Amino acid sequence: MRTSQTFSISFFIRKKKKQPALALLYARITVNGKSLEISLKRTIPVDKWNQSASKLTGNTSESRQINKKIDETKAQLYKTYDSLLKEGLLVTTQTVKARYLGSDQQHYTLTYLINYHKEKMDKVLKYGTMKNYTTTENYLKDYLKAQHHTSDVYLKQIDYQFTLGFESYLRVLPGLQNNGVMKHMERFKKLMRLAEHLDWIEKNPTKRFKLRFDQVDMVYLNKTELEKIKNEEFEKPVLTINRDIFVFACYTGLAYADAKALNKNNLQIGVDGNKWIYTRRSKTNTAVRVPLLAEAERILKRYKTHPKIDGTEKLLPVYSNQKTNQYLKEIAKEVKIKKQLSFHTARHTFATTITLANGVPIETVSKLLGHTKLSTTQIYARVIDSKISNDIDNLREKLNDEKTEMVTDRTFYL
Template sequence: MSTNYSLLFYLKKPKNYVNGAKPIYMRITIDGSVCEISTGKSCDPSRWNSKANRSKGNTEEVKTLNSYLEMLNLKVAALHLEILKLGEIPTIELLKLKITGKAENQKTLLSVLRDHNLKMDSLLGNGFRENTLKGYRTTHSHLESYIAKEFSASDVELHKIDHSFIVGYEYYLRTEKACSDISAAKYMKHLRKIINLSLAHEWITSNPFKFYKTNAKPKEKSYLNRDELTRIVNKKLEILRLQHVRDIFVFCCYTGLSYADVSKLTKRNIEVGIDNRFWIKINRQKTNTLSSIPILPKALEILKLYRDYPPSKSNGQLLPILSNQKMNSYLKEIADLCGITKELTFHIARHTFATTVTLSNGVPIETVSKMLGHLDIRTTQHYAKLLDNRISKDMEELVTKLGIDF
C-alpha cells in the first residue's frame, strides 16, 4: 500500500442548486479510495480558480479564504505524517477520522458485534431464534481469539479491517478452528453482516468484503431412497420410544415438515381443503411463510394413530415430540436396525419429501416449493434431486414420443 495521498479543493453543487455560492469541499485520495469532507466555507463559481483550487482576487475576503484552505492543506499533511510516525497504515478511513476529530471515538469490531448480539437477545421469539443468537455468540468467540492471535489485542478498530483481515480470518476458521466449508461460510456471513451494519451507520466508508469471494459449495443433502423409506416404514420395533420417533420421522417424510414445525403442530393447523381432504396449514418457524400441504394417506394414518395419545394430547401437540437431540439419537438406532448406513437425522425427512416422495414422482418443483414454504424456488432446487428412476422414466417417455427403440 502506498503511503502517499492527494488533496484538492473543489466546489460541490448542492441539490436543487440554481445560482449563488457553492460549498467548498476537499477531496482526499489514497490508493484509489476517496473521501470528501466539507471545509465549512463557500465561494461563488465566478471567483473560483479550479486549476489552483483557490479563490480568485486580491480582496481581504479572498485572502482570508485562501489562507484558511492552505491551513487545512497543512493540517491534513501533518495528520498524515502523524499516522506514519505511529507506524500505522494511512488509510482513507483513518485519515478522515483524524481530520474530523472522530478518531478517539472510533467504533471497534467486537463492541459492535456485542451490541448486535444484545439486541438480538432482546428480540428472541420476535424475529430471532436462540440457535441464531448462539451462532453469533460463537462468531464473537472466534473473532476474539483470531484478533488476540494475529494482533495481540483484545479488539480491533473497524477502520483497520481490510481485505487481508477478511481472508486471514477465513483461513483461521478453516485451520485453527477446523471449520468445514459450510461452517466457515456461516461465520463469514455473520462478519459480513456486522461490516454492512457499520457501512450503513457510516462508521466506515469502504467495504473490506468488496473483493472477497467464498469457495464454499453447498453440502450434498442426504435423503432416503424408496427402498430405505419402505424399510423404515415396515420395520417392526419393539421399543416404544423408537416406534414414536419412527412414526414422527415418517410423518415428516410425507409432509416435508421440519422438526421446528412439527413440534408446534396442533389441531388448528389441520383444515379441510378445496378438495375436501385434510390439509396442513402452518407458518414456517424459519421464514414465517405459509406452508400448505395436502396430507397424504400415510401421514394421515399416523395422525389418527396418535389422536388420543395422552402425553401429546395434554399439551395440545398432535404428535409426541421429543427434543431434537434425542430424536436424532434414536434415529441412529433405527437406522442400524433397518440396515441403513446413511447418517440419519431428522432433517433428512424434509429432503426425502422433496426428492423421493414428490419430485421423483412427477410433482412439479413449483408445487414442492409451495408446500415446503420456500420464499425462492432456488432454495427448493438445493433440496431437489433428479433421481435415476425419474431420469429413466423421462427418457422412456421421450422414446415413446420419438417412436424409436433403444
C-alpha cells in the first residue's frame, strides 16, 4: 500500500484583502491527491514572488531569508513524511501537518520532569541525595518565576541560554559558593539527561555546559591535633560524647551515616581472631571491613550502657549530622584548632594520619574506606608531607646502600 502512496509539496501566496501589494506565504502538502495548507507565517511583496520557481526574486536580505525558510520547510516536511512511514503510522495530510507542527506529540514540562524524577527515584536514591535534588528543583522553580515570569516551561523550550541563565541566577544567591552552584548545575544536567533518555527532548541543552569545581583543601587532623582533642576535658557532657564518636570515626574511617547506623550485628570476629566492623557504605552500598583498633574499641566499651543506646542494638549515641557538626565547631574552638571541623574530617584523618602516615599501603587504605577506585584514595596520599618525607628517606637509604655496594665491589677488584 505504501509503495503506491504519493506525496508532494508546493508553495503559494495569498493576497491580503486590505493590503493587496502584500501576501501571506503558504506550503501545500498533498498525500494521495488530497491537499492541506500550512501557513509559514511570513508576509512577502506580491511583485517579487515567482510562482513557477516557488521563490522570491532578487538578492536582497529579505529574499534570501524567505527562500531559506522555504528550503528548510520543504526539507522538514519530507523528513516528517519519511519518519511517519518508518514508524509504520498512517500517513495523511493531517498526520503530516500534526507531526510537522508538533501537535501530535506530548510536550513534557520541567515540572512534569521534576515530579517524574521524584516518583521514580524516591526509593532508589538516599534521603540526603533526594533532599539535595529538592533544593535544586526549588531553585529552578524560583528561577522560572524571577527571570522568565512563569511557573513552568516546556522541556523543548529549555536551551543553552536557559542553562547559562540558571547558573547566573544561582551565583547571586546568598551563601552559595562556586562548588555549591556547580552541584546544583550537576543535578540539573542529570535531570535533563533523564529527559533525553526518555526521548522527551531531541537534544540535551545542558550537554555542552562544563562543570567547573574549585579544588578544596582537604581538612584532616595531624597527630598533635588529634591527641589534643582526645585529651581535652570538656565541661559540657554533650561535647565529650561528640568528641568520642568523632575520635571513633578517626580510628575506623566510617562516614557519618555509617557510624550512626552501626549496631551489634556489625561487630564480627575477623580472620585474625580480633574484632572487626563488617558493614556496607550507605553512600555506595560497598562492603567495608575494618579491624577494630584499640582506641575505637575503648570508645565502644565506654558507651555500652549509655542511656540513649541501652536496651537497643545501637553501638553509639550519635546525634544528628547538623548537631554533630555544630558541636565539632565548638570543640575546635575550645581546643584552639583553627580548622573547620566536620564529621567527615574524621574520615580524612583516618586515611591520612592514622593509616597512610603510618605506612599502611594505599591499596589497604582504599579497601578500608570502601573506595571502588584506587584513584579516589590517592587524593589522600598527595596531602601527606610526612609520608613523602618517609618515602624519600627510604629512597635515600636505598641509594646510599647501592653506592656503598658499588664502592665495595670496586675495592674487591682492585
